Amino acid sequence: MSIIYSSGSKGGNGKSMTAAVLADYLIAAGHPVGIVEGDLGQPDIAQRFKDTGVHLIAVNLNRAGASEAAVIKFAEALDGLPRDAQIVVNLPAAAEDTLDAMAALLVEAGKSLGHESYVYYSLGHQRTATEALMRSLRDGLLGAVGPARRCVMYPVFLQPEVARFDFVRSGSREEYLTAGGLEAAMPAIRPESLVDKVLSLPGTFTSLAAPDSALTFGERLFFGRQWLTQAHAAVATLFGAEQQEAVNE
Amino acid sequence: MVDTNLASAVPPRLSGRIAEHVPEIQNARARGVSWSQITAVVGPAIGIDPAAPGAASAIRGAFARAVRQIEKGKLRAGPQGAVSRDTAPTQGAALAQRSPRSLPVAGGKSEEENAAALRAAGIKVAD
Numbered sequence: 001m002s003i004i005y006s007s008g009s010k011g012g013n014g015k016s017m018t019a020a021v022l023a024d025y026l027i028a029a030g031h032p033v034g035i036v037e038g039d040l041g042q043p044d045i046a047q048r049f050k051d052t053g054v055h056l057i058a059v060n061l062n063r064a065g066a067s068e069a070a071v072i073k074f075a076e077a078l079d080g081l082p083r084d085a086q087i088v089v090n091l092p093a094a095a096e097d098t099l100d101a102m103a104a105l106l107v108e109a110g111k112s113l114g115h116e117s118y119v120y121y122s123l124g125h126q127r128t129a130t131e132a133l134m135r136s137l138r139d140g141l142l143g144a145v146g147p148a149r150r151c152v153m154y155p156v157f158l159q160p161e162v163a164r165f166d167f168v169r170s171g172s173r174e175e176y177l178t179a180g181g182l183e184a185a186m187p188a189i190r191p192e193s194l195v196d197k198v199l200s201l202p203g204t205f206t207s208l209a210a211p212d213s214a215l216t217f218g219e220r221l222f223f224g225r226q227w228l229t230q231a232h233a234a235v236a237t238l239f240g241a242e243q244q245e246a247v248n249e
Numbered sequence: 250m251v252d253t254n255l256a257s258a259v260p261p262r263l264s265g266r267i268a269e270h271v272p273e274i275q276n277a278r279a280r281g282v283s284w285s286q287i288t289a290v291v292g293p294a295i296g297i298d299p300a301a302p303g304a305a306s307a308i309r310g311a312f313a314r315a316v317r318q319i320e321k322g323k324l325r326a327g328p329q330g331a332v333s334r335d336t337a338p339t340q341g342a343a344l345a346q347r348s349p350r351s352l353p354v355a356g357g358k359s360e361e362e363n364a365a366a367l368r369a370a371g372i373k374v375a376d
Contacts, residue, residue: 010278040360040374041276043367050370058367058374060360062275067320077375093278 003078003087003110004238007141008122009132011093014155014186015122016044019090021186021231022120023049024205026086028232034081036074038062039092048202055081061099062092071102075109083114096132100140107144118149118238122186123167125159130167137176147180151238157188184237187230194219205231263307264314266295268324271315276360284309 006019016039023045026033033054037046038061046058057077063070074089081087091099099106107117119141123129133152136142142150152173154162162185167173177183189195194215198205201214208215209224267274270291277287284305292299297308318324358366364374 037367037372040363040367043363046367046372047370050367050372056372058364058372060364060376062272062360073375080373080375093275 001084001086001115002118003089003115004118004120005089005091005141006120006122007091007095007136008093009096009124009129009136011042013122013124013129013158014153015093016042016090017155018120018122018153018186018235019045019088020048021205022235023054023088024228025232025235026088027052027054027204028206032082032085034085034087036077036081036087036089038074038090038095041092044199045088045090049204051202052204052207055085057081061095063098067098067102070098071105071109074099074106078109078113078115087115096136096140100136103139103141103144106141116149117145118151119145120151120153120235120238122153122155123165125165125167127166127170129165130170130172133167134172148182149238151182151184152176153234154183154185155188156185160188182237184234186234187227189227190222194223198223263295263297263311264318265324267291267308267311268315268319270294271312271319272360274312 004022006015006022008015019035023033023035035045035049035054035056037043037056037058039045040058040060041062043058046056049056057080059070059073059077061070061074078087110117121133121136121142123133133142152167154165156162159165162168165173167176173183189198197215197219198208201208203213205223205228207213209220209228211220213220215223274287274291285299288297288305288308289299291297292304292308295308297304299305315324364376368374
């Protein structure tokens with residue numbers, strides 16, 4: 001089974017959205033899913049999935065100056081989740097301050113519980129975001145997993161043109177891809193008027209795309225047929241075609 | 250009554266004063282709150298006039314120093330400010346001293362309020 005971290009350099013880059021899409025994708029594929037909500041400052045994932053039947057636990061992973069305590073709590077949370085579950089971890093924006101120094105330990109803790117670790121990294125479009133990503137590759141979570149187990153996510157709602165991300169323009173992306181890293185673009189929900197409605201409705205995204213959801217037929221057309229399909233495909237980048245086929249069945 | 254505790258009579262450095270607010274500032278930054286907005290809220294609490302030139306950058310620098318000092322155990326994230334090497338807490342102790350408050354941002358709640366809401370909703374919260 002897997003522990004899949006949704007990480008990133010700062011808030012507002014789509015970490016929670018990536019985590020939510022990923023959990024939704026795994027649930028739709030029929031996997032037992034556990035969610036660790038690590039962001040108590042903004043526990044969107046816990047709120048969204050609280051009544052969906054997934055195994056859910058909230059842990060404050062935003063603990064400046066107390067990395068060890070955070071890792072201990074996190075390991076205890078992992079230990080409390082079913083061994084056969086795919087575990088999605090929504091990291092807080094400040095996780096690099098708290099957890100990155102202990103990334104190898106986190107990965108090791110997962111392994112000892114029988115889980116391989118994967119990282120989705122939601123990237124900002126500015127230079128500071130590139131620098132944070134390169135730091136994570138060098139010393140943090142991204143570096144602690146193998147190249148084929150890390151995926152940079154470009155949040156299209158931040159910058160529609162991937163070519164304009166500093167990571168791409170600076171040439172760092174080439175280096176990253178050459179080393180075997182993966183990448184995907186997380187689509188933006190369109191039209192924008194739909195965003196608030198979707199974010200305010202709890203439950204899985206797949207259930208929101210179903211005919212009996214609170215979305216209108218027209219809204220479901222854009223949300224389910226267009227956005228959700230693309231979003232699932234984006235997170236499937238890291239997990240390959242096998243799971244995608246299960247989703248499509 | 251004369252305060253004979255000399256240490257308490259020495260005002261801590263800015264990084265010491267800001268240590269109490271480190272978790273809440275991190276939360277605010279994670280939500281995209283600007284340094285000038287943080288300065289407006291935190292500044293008066295640590296004796297910085299938010300309107301003074303360079304106030305935001307002073308707080309920003311002090312925050313970065315405070316985080317490093319907390320990591321090294323030289324500061325505790327609490328109201329005590331700077332401590333001597335001899336009495337520097339371990340990181341675990343620093344956690345125990347940590348201010349539980351989070352900086353309220355527009356429409357936001359503190360971590361403690363969110364944790365309570367999650368518990369009320371039947372979600373297990375490990376703390």
